[in-house]
Amino acid sequence: MSKNPRLNQPVPDASDAADPGGDEDKTQLVSPVIRAMRLLRFIAEGGSTANLSEVGRRIDVNRVTVMRLLATLEHEGMVERLPQGGHQAGFALLKLGAKVLAGKDLTVFARRVLAALSESLQLSAYLGVLDGGDVLYLLRDMPQTSLVSNIQVGSRVPAHLTTPGRMLIAGLPEDTLRERLGEEPLTTVTGQSPATYARLGDILAADRERGCAWSFSAFEPGIDSCAAPVFDASGATVAAISVAGPDIRFERAPDLRERVEREVKRAARDLSGLLGYAAGQRHPH
Template sequence: MERADTTYVVPPVVRAISLLRHVAAGNRCRNTSHTAKALGINRTTLIRLLATLEAEGIIEQIDEGGGYRLGTGLIALASEALNERSILQVARPFLKRLVDSLNLSAHLGVLEGREIVYLARETPNSHLASTVREGTRLPAHATTIGRILLAELPMASLRSLYAGQTLESFTSKTRTTLAGLEKQLHADRARGMSWSVANFEPEIGSAAVAVHDHQARAVGAINVTGHASIFADDSPHTERIERELKAAARAMSEALGYRGWSADQL
């Protein structure tokens, strides 16, 4: 749908939303005259808005004259909205845009134990298009989606996950010891993404960034894949791949309700 024409904007609704944002910012509206002045609305209108929003459960009064705070009705609405925006639903248009922009295959995957599961893919019209299908499982330690999601785990959880496990080698660049994997994940975490030049498959390169939800959990990751030469250090494409992949993951995370970006990530 196209964004609504401002000709059809309803001023009372705009005022109600402004009031909700005011309350959400921590303003309790104890002094209605001051609140009306801050919002630029009539005091009588403010009182009616407060009464209506309270009646609908969107805001609620705090005991002993403490003013107002957001109510459970609004929290329930927000929860329903977030439930409707599952990571799979949100991901597909972003994957499609990455394919159109970079002419690389793009995937969404989630972590399950020591494996990743691919949930979605988009591919370019190219003989180098990915053959990975939805539902494919691959070892997390050897793949970019797996690595960036493992990098989100606490160190104790990571060591428990791989305690006594053999890390299979797929190419000469695959980390096959827990110490080696930890070092790689530390670098991935510092960069904010994982990068591979034939770490899993010969002649295939890849890069992945985690996607976070409204509770700041890494609920999945997206990646792009193509010929290893495109991802090589001397490739003219690496900067653009990193920039666009991070931007897509950030936009996906925001669509899922995430607001936890630090200043250096924006």
């Protein structure tokens, strides 16, 4: 049962809205908005929407109104439907809250984004940040499948060797790259690894153009990976989201690569939005 006493308060109607003895002029209140806020609060506090009649009883509205409110809130992105039934707070609501919060924690927001991405694609999902010349893997979310990648949380890898690392350095000028990565020849692990800044520059230019980075067994044999950048409120690249999985899955499903790229980019946009980034915002160099 909800611990919030306001969930069980009756919604003001025309008869009680004009209460001259109240602390505020209730004639200014809009009942549908109050009902929507009660429903949002109910969902945010963990209430289940699987039984609409029960939800209606808890927030004191009828079942049909609950259904219409859910449809409206889902349309606006304030709630989203769960695969197992019911609803949870949507990205639009989280983004709205994020703009209000004084401090924004990258990893708190990223956990949910990675979980959704991993569940959808059934691939391992990662969050990486730049630390000197390395990509540092901060988070990982794995589907219920066998481990196929050797990258663990806390792993450090030279940034130019992996897809999230490439996205993190894609916007850096060459002098900064040299300062972070060192002199040529660059570290290599496979025949696809760039050993020169000329080759690395070509790869990063293609990554910037595409908006994501791909690797086909370029770091770990038999593992394909895709990554996209995450921006903060200032437009700076602060992290990268990536997924990795066995190349045989991509070979068996020709359309998987397109879907992965689309969903990784969307996940990166969602996380950027939660950090206060506005789409179309210019990035600082």
